[in-house]
Amino acid sequence: MANTIIGSSIVIDGEISGEEDLVVQGTVKGKIVLKQNLLVENSGVVEADIQTANVTISGQVTGNIVAGERVELRTDGRMVGDIKAPRILIADGASFKGNVDMDV
Amino acid sequence: MEKNKTMSSQATVIGAQTHVKGNLEGDEDLHVVGRIDGNISLTKSLVVDPSGIVVADVQVAKAVVSGTVVGNITATDLVHITEQGRVVGDLHAPRVILVDGASFRGNVEMGDMEAPRVAGAERVVTPKVARPAPASGSPSGPKAAPAEKPSPAKSAPRPAPPPKRVVEAPRGSAATSAKLTPATLEKRAEAAAQAVAARRKDPPTKKPDLPPAPAGKAVDEAGERAGTFSSLRPPRPPTTAGKKTKVRRK
Numbered sequence: 460m461a462n463t464i465i466g467s468s469i470v471i472d473g474e475i476s477g478e479e480d481l482v483v484q485g486t487v488k489g490k491i492v493l494k495q496n497l498l499v500e501n502s503g504v505v506e507a508d509i510q511t512a513n514v515t516i517s518g519q520v521t522g523n524i525v526a527g528e529r530v531e532l533r534t535d536g537r538m539v540g541d542i543k544a545p546r547i548l549i550a551d552g553a554s555f556k557g558n559v560d561m562d563v
Numbered sequence: 564m565e566k567n568k569t570m571s572s573q574a575t576v577i578g579a580q581t582h583v584k585g586n587l588e589g590d591e592d593l594h595v596v597g598r599i600d601g602n603i604s605l606t607k608s609l610v611v612d613p614s615g616i617v618v619a620d621v622q623v624a625k626a627v628v629s630g631t632v633v634g635n636i637t638a639t640d641l642v643h644i645t646e647q648g649r650v651v652g653d654l655h656a657p658r659v660i661l662v663d664g665a666s667f668r669g670n671v672e673m674g675d676m677e678a679p680r681v682a683g684a685e686r687v688v689t690p691k692v693a694r695p696a697p698a699s700g701s702p703s704g705p706k707a708a709p710a711e712k713p714s715p716a717k718s719a720p721r722p723a724p725p726p727k728r729v730v731e732a733p734r735g736s737a738a739t740s741a742k743l744t745p746a747t748l749e750k751r752a753e754a755a756a757q758a759v760a761a762r763r764k765d766p767p768t769k770k771p772d773l774p775p776a777p778a779g780k781a782v783d784e785a786g787e788r789a790g791t792f793s794s795l796r797p798p799r800p801p802t803t804a805g806k807k808t809k810v811r812r813k
Contacts, residue, residue, distance in 0.1 A: 466575035468589045473585010473601050479578045
């Protein structure tokens with residue numbers, strides 16, 4: 460049940476996989492594969508392909524996201540890449556460049 | 564849960580169900596409850612919880628291992644393996660704490676431990692230099708060759724001195740008596756050649772035998788130093804000679 464937190468000064472170059480929530484305050488490059496929630500906080504930088512159930516982005520993401528449930532791009536969020544998910548929210552103020560696929 | 568929440572404000576946590584593959588670096592504490600495969604480089608501390616698994620080379624200030632680490636740990640401050648900790652790999656740190664119950668396999672290097680051996684080496688060198696002197700002044704072929712033989716093999720100078728003394732006696736007499744009669748010269752030369760041949764056979768057989776060589780050396784030194792009546796003499800020469808050979812042959 461313990462969350463995984465990548466602190467703001469941490470840089471991970473590689474792959475993170477798991478079955479619990481992941482909070483990114485630092486930098487992750489590579490690949491993220493989860494079954495739960497991914498939260499990229501304001502200070503967080505993700506340069507990775509992401510597969511998970513839910514993604515919430517307040518920081519910066521470069522890469523493609525495949526989400527089983529939902530992707531939320533918040534006001535401070537910046538995202539470059541393609542998003543594939545049944546529900547996608549892009550808040551006012553967020554910046555996004557890429558394709559959106561909702562499986563319509 | 565609560566524990567992890569308090570940690571989360573200051574530290575990075577790799578949760579129990581999370582697996583990280585790759586390099587991880589940073590300037591803050593890292594708690595591993597899950598698993599990391601790869602290299603870890605931190606300026607602060609790494610804490611591996613009892614359920615944590617780290618398969619990585621680790622460079623940190625401080626490492627506290629209650630879980631499993633497979634890989635080398637280099638710490639600028641300390642490595643602490645608790646009673647639940649299991650480590651396979653080399654530890655390199657000025658402070659290493661290994662608690663009762665901890666399991667560990669590997670080398671430990673704390674640094675600055677080499678000084679006494681160097682001092683011992685100097686002591687052994689001095690008698691070595693004094694010894695070759697008597698060999699000089701014999702121009703004849705068979706004698707010159709064996710005299711040089713032991714010296715190139717500096718890595719194992721010990722076997723040489725004891726036989727040298729034995730052979731020196733015939734050599735000196737041969738040199739003086741050679742001028743008197745050619746016949747005796749030949750005989751003595753033959754004897755010397757035989758002695759030389761015997762000597763050539765001897766060192767190779769002695770070289771593989773590690774224990775006899777240092778022991779002979781130690782006895783020689785002890786004999787030399789006996790003249791000085793140094794009260795500290797008996798315990799020291801054997802130990803230094805023993806250490807020296809160990810270091811060299813490895």
